[in-house]
Amino acid sequence: MDALNIVETKNLVVRLGGRVALDGVTLSIRAGAFTGIVGPNGAGKTTLLKTLLGLITPASGEILVFGHKPGEAHHLIGYVPQTPRLDPKFPISVFDVALMGRLGKRATGDDRAHAARALEQVGMAHAAATHFGSLSGGERQRVLIARALAGGPRLLLLDEPATGVDAPGQDSFYAMLKDFIVNHSMTIVMVSHDIGVITSLVDDLICLNQTVFCHGPPAQALASAMIGQAYGTQAELLLHGHAIPHRAVREHGCGPHEPPHA
Amino acid sequence: MPEILEHGFMIRALAAGLIVGTLCAALSVIIVLKRLSFAGVGVSHSAFGGLALGALFGVNLEAAAFIFSAAVALVTSWMTRRGGVSEDVSVGIIFATSMAIGVAALGLMEGYSIDLFSYLFGSILAVSPRDLWLAAGALVIGLAAFGAMFTRLIAYCFDEEWARVSGVNVDRLEDALMILVAMTVVISIKLLGIVLVSALLVIPGATGYALARNYRGMMAISMGSALMAVTAGLVISYYLDIASGAAIVLSSAALFMLASLSGSAHRT
Numbered sequence: 001m002d003a004l005n006i007v008e009t010k011n012l013v014v015r016l017g018g019r020v021a022l023d024g025v026t027l028s029i030r031a032g033a034f035t036g037i038v039g040p041n042g043a044g045k046t047t048l049l050k051t052l053l054g055l056i057t058p059a060s061g062e063i064l065v066f067g068h069k070p071g072e073a074h075h076l077i078g079y080v081p082q083t084p085r086l087d088p089k090f091p092i093s094v095f096d097v098a099l100m101g102r103l104g105k106r107a108t109g110d111d112r113a114h115a116a117r118a119l120e121q122v123g124m125a126h127a128a129a130t131h132f133g134s135l136s137g138g139e140r141q142r143v144l145i146a147r148a149l150a151g152g153p154r155l156l157l158l159d160e161p162a163t164g165v166d167a168p169g170q171d172s173f174y175a176m177l178k179d180f181i182v183n184h185s186m187t188i189v190m191v192s193h194d195i196g197v198i199t200s201l202v203d204d205l206i207c208l209n210q211t212v213f214c215h216g217p218p219a220q221a222l223a224s225a226m227i228g229q230a231y232g233t234q235a236e237l238l239l240h241g242h243a244i245p246h247r248a249v250r251e252h253g254c255g256p257h258e259p260p261h262a
Numbered sequence: 263m264p265e266i267l268e269h270g271f272m273i274r275a276l277a278a279g280l281i282v283g284t285l286c287a288a289l290s291v292i293i294v295l296k297r298l299s300f301a302g303v304g305v306s307h308s309a310f311g312g313l314a315l316g317a318l319f320g321v322n323l324e325a326a327a328f329i330f331s332a333a334v335a336l337v338t339s340w341m342t343r344r345g346g347v348s349e350d351v352s353v354g355i356i357f358a359t360s361m362a363i364g365v366a367a368l369g370l371m372e373g374y375s376i377d378l379f380s381y382l383f384g385s386i387l388a389v390s391p392r393d394l395w396l397a398a399g400a401l402v403i404g405l406a407a408f409g410a411m412f413t414r415l416i417a418y419c420f421d422e423e424w425a426r427v428s429g430v431n432v433d434r435l436e437d438a439l440m441i442l443v444a445m446t447v448v449i450s451i452k453l454l455g456i457v458l459v460s461a462l463l464v465i466p467g468a469t470g471y472a473l474a475r476n477y478r479g480m481m482a483i484s485m486g487s488a489l490m491a492v493t494a495g496l497v498i499s500y501y502l503d504i505a506s507g508a509a510i511v512l513s514s515a516a517l518f519m520l521a522s523l524s525g526s527a528h529r530t
Contacts, residue, residue, distance in 0.1 A: 053427050074429045081423060090295065090420055091474045103417050104428035131475045147424070 006031045006155055006187055007052060012061035014044070014051055021047045023210045025061070029155075029189055034181050036202035036218070037191045043209040045191040046082060049157050052189075053079055066154070075105055078148030080141070082159035082191070088133035094119065094143050095128040101150025111150075118146040122176065138169040149180075156180065158190040162197075174201055195222075266500055274394050275386040275506065279453055279492035281397040283462070285404045285446045287488035290467030291481050292439065295419035300350055301335070302463040304357035305440065306447045308334040310456045311360035313381060314367035324396065328448045334360050335440035343433060384455035384507025386499050397449045404442055411438060416477055453496075455507035462488065465514040472518070472525035487517045 007029035014022040021044045029035050037045050050056045051063065054071025066073040078101070098115040105111075119125045122142040127135065132143065141161055148156060158177075162170045178201070180186045192198045199205060199218040207213040207221060214221040266272055293302050309331040316326025334356055341352040368378075380388050408415075414435055417425040426432050443463065450459045466488035470480035495510030502509070 055423065055426055071429075074427060077427075079424070079427050081421075084421060084423070086421060087295075089471075091471065091477050091480045092416075092420060093476055096476070097420075100417050100420070100424065100428075103413065103425065104430060151428075 004031055005029060006066055007189075008062075008064045009052075010062040012051065012063055013059045014047055014056060015059045016047065016056070020210065022051070022058075025208070025212055027206055027212050027215055029187065030204065031187055032181065032185060033187060033203040034177070034201060035187075035189045035204040035206060036198040037189065037206045037208055038193065038195050038198060039208040041193070045208055046159055048208065049079070049159055049189070049191060052157065053077065075151065076154045078145075078151055078153030078156045080144050080148050080156070080158045080161050082163065084144070086132075086140075090133060092132050093128065094124060094130050094132050094135070097132050097143050098128075098146040098150050101147040103151075105151050114152065115146070115150045118150040119143070121149055121180075122146045123172075137163075138166060138173070142173070145176075154185075154187060156186055156188045158188065160191055160193065162192070162194070170197070177201070266497060271387050271389065272496070272500060274389040274391065275453060275496050276493065278389045278394050278397045278449075279496050279506075279510070280489055281401045282446070282450045282453055283466075283488035283492035284485060285401060286450060286459075286462040287466040287484040288405070288408050288481065289439075289443055289446055290463050290465070290488070291470060291477065291484050292415050292419060292467075293443075293463055294467035294471050295416075295477070295480075299460070299464045300353050301338070301440070302443060303460040304338065304353040305331050305335050305443050306456055306460040306463070307357050308360035309444070309447050309451060310381075311362075311364035311367070313451075313456075314364035318367040318371055324448050327451070328444055330360070331447060332441050332444035335444055336437055339433075339436055339440060380455070380505075381451060382455045382457050383505035384451075384453045384458060384510070386453070386496055386506045388452040393449075393452055400445055400449045404445060407438065407442060411435060415439065453492075453506050454510060455505065458507035458511045461511040462491075462514060465511070465518050466491070469514075469518045469521040472521040483521070487514065487521070491517055 005028040008027075010026050012022055012025040013020065025044075025048065037048065039045050047056060051058055052065055052070055054069070054074065063070055066076050095115060098119050099111060101118060102111040102114060116125065116128070119128055122145050124139065124142050124146060127139065127143075132140065135143065141163075145156075145158075145161065162173060174197070177188055177190070181188060190198065190202070199222060202218060204216060205218040205221040206215045267276075289302075293299055309327040311334070312327035312330025313323050315330060316323040319326075338349075338352050338356045341347055341356070342349045347355075377385070377388075379385075414425060414430050417428065417430065418432055418435055422432060425435075446463070447456075447459050450462065454462055466484040467480070469487040470482070470484035473483050474480035491514035492510050494513040496506055498504070498513065499506040499509040
């Protein structure tokens with residue numbers, strides 16, 4: 001394993017209910033990088049994250065997370081699931097949800113301090129005593145990120161974290177993620193279907209649809225005709241941000257069209 | 263001293279009742295939060311199969327009931343995990359089958375001597391000094407195990423996937439929970455009866471759920487309401503001469519109704 005890579009997979013194959021969900025996935029995640037994973041619905045993005053977490057056992061292939069088998073590195077990973085089906089009436093406070101992030105960690109005696117600090121990091125310290133279910137969707141998502149941060153992870157896996165967060169909330173949300181990388185030496189892997197937003201944020205982009213179609217810096221990955229193949233018959237990509245400030249429409253299997261008014 | 267406490271059987275029933283109420287209330291919090299009430303019904307009904315088999319083969323009834331119901335609960339969990347059968351279907355099949363085994367075993371016995379009515383619905387006369395010691399032992403073991411598992415159990419109820427990601431062996435945790443339920447059912451049978459014990463594994467937790475905004479508060483309300491229901495139920499059973507299981511469950515249900523009304527008034 002390359003010392004600079006904290007995740008490496010080689011020819012990873014995952015079957016779910018007789019269907020091939022991931023087929024020969026080979027990729028690496030660089031330490032300290034913000035990596036985005038994009039792909040259409042059913043592409044296996046969530047399956048890939050769950051395989052990295054050890055929740056799903058691959059049929060074949062190699063996978064190393066911090067040099068360990070998946071599941072053996074759980075103390076180094078923070079996970080924020082996609083719109084988790086949590087009971088909004090569950091009797092639990094925001095602080096107790098964050099404190100749950102210390103589960104399975106070596107007891108240090110200051111678990112509560114870790115939870116409080118994590119809530120501060122996501123700007124939810126003021127709501128520590130609030131009932132979790134009474135928060136808005138965006139606030140709940142921040143608390144779930146605090147839960148992931150409370151364990152002191154070196155790798156943060158986020159599955160569609162901006163779902164349910166309104167547009168202004170998303171901007172500050174993504175700024176917060178950037179801050180984790182810059183100021184907290186964290187590595188982030190984020191799954192998203194919103195290619196436009198993700199390309200303006202990430203250092204590396206992985207286009208997935210059962211297998212890896214492109215992998216590299218966003219400009220390079222999107223310039224490849226492979227993104228069109230990853231998205232199937234027709235892909236309309238609204239690309240904004242600094243790297244590729246234009247709108248591109250691609251037909252299946254074809255090279256990129258240059259839009260008339262870039 | 264009130265007349266009711268002049269009887270040794272009544273003091274034993276009250277002491278056993280408080281033990282049973284404490285254990286049932288603690289487990290009911292998890293059963294309500296994880297929506298496992300059907301499994302509670304199943305474990306208690308399978309204890310009937312164990313009791314009848316114990317009587318048929320002339321072995322210790324409590325030991326037979328505990329081993330049989332715990333084994334049946336573990337087999338049910340295993341079947342569900344293997345896939346192909348949903349939990350309610352496997353519970354529906356296996357626990358009805360174990361109840362049928364109990365009825366068949368009773369049928370094979372000529373002139374069986376166990377008091378079926380008190381085993382089904384509970385009796386204040388049924389708690390022997392030996393039963394009380396057994397219950398006290400179960401209380402110590404049960405609370406120690408429950409306390410050790412509590413944080414993991416809450417995480418399992420709130421977000422099972424998170425518990426797994428955090429390294430919790432959820433399958434073993436579920437097994438340990440089911441063994442605790444089986445143990446609690448067995449020590450509760452004398453007072454509550456097989457048919458009614460499952461109610462005390464749900465109603466106190468539901469009462470706490472209706473009122474509390476935090477699981478610690480839910481646990482406190484669950485415990486408080488269960489102990490009140492057991493005490494009131496045993497007193498009612500003594501004076502009205504009705505089965506203790508029925509009196510305790512009706513008291514518990516009354517407290518739940520009050521909590522529901524108060525909870526909905528509080529939220530609106």
